[in-house]
Amino acid sequence: MHIRRRYHLHWPGVIFVVLTVLIGIAASQRRENLLVWVFASMLAWIIVSGIISGGMMMAVRAVRIAPRHGRVGEWLSVRYEVSCQSSFWPLFDIQIKEMSDGKWRPAHLTHCPRGEMTSVESKFLPETRGCLKLKNYRCFSGFPFGLILKSVEFSEDVDILIHPKISQLPSTALRRLLSIRGGEGRRALSARGAGEEFHGLREYREGDSMRSIAWRRSASLPDLVVVDRSAPMPLRLAVALDLRVTEIPHTIEQEEQAIAMTASLLFHAEQAGWEISLEVLGCAVPHLPMRRGGRHQLQILDVLAAIDLSVPRSFESAQHLLRQSVVLIIHPGIASNRSMRGDSISMSASKIASFCGVTIDE
16 A cells, blocks of 8 residues: 655645735834734744644554445445554544545544544445446545645555446336236246145155154154145246347437346346346346346346446347246337347336336436
């Protein structure tokens, strides 16, 4: 980590220094006691301000602890662990600010005792999806008079992946949307598990619940048998985001809307317990197969966040669309049915948003 220390003169300090110089010139010409005392006092304030802030900031050490992910439209918290390594100077009135662009709320440290560490947080409001690169962050203070600012700048590279904005959908939006083609994504088959429907009998295995043992049947057999029941499989949703090159070019705003709507649908489907999958057509990004769970949802949001719309796109892309699942194809603009399944639902992001009653930011 590279550390750089600097003094800064801001407008209040510059004005105070100019006034001090003018009063000093007047005191040297007239040599009145009042002018001499005023000049000496103002000069002492400048010297004391520089010495105290300079000596205090020499002992500052800060470590940035940044999250791995953020989300568009939601405040992102970055934590700093500030320590005072001096045996004489405590820390007072220190602000920490990131040097990158964006709407940052600086962290403010009121006091940190000698030889101790204090944690503070700054907040950032992401406005665009993608990789947020943080490099330098600066600790500065004008204590005690605010005339001279002393800063300590730390250089450390950190990447934060900003996920697309998640729009709030009505609880029935997914079922209403998928009922357009008469499907809800439920598999007809059932898996053996802890459901309610009777599936059969099997031998007892270690770990089976005592409640599942068929005692009457086991009485006539040499070994215990348990009742095996079937459990319905969860609903499934396969989404294909079509970013391929078309005859009518899409704008970046339309493609960002499509990415945000894809993230919203898959997020709410997983929250409702559905199995979800994602295929991005036209971009060299990995296909995510049908799964469920928070980790799988995070992988999908990472893939959507990492899509680079500035790279060339292809015309065609292989599809890994599964059977027994509803396929929803989301387009940035006018829907296209090139090489798509006949039973798939093909809609533009704006049409999906209008159907679900969601307002998309332009």
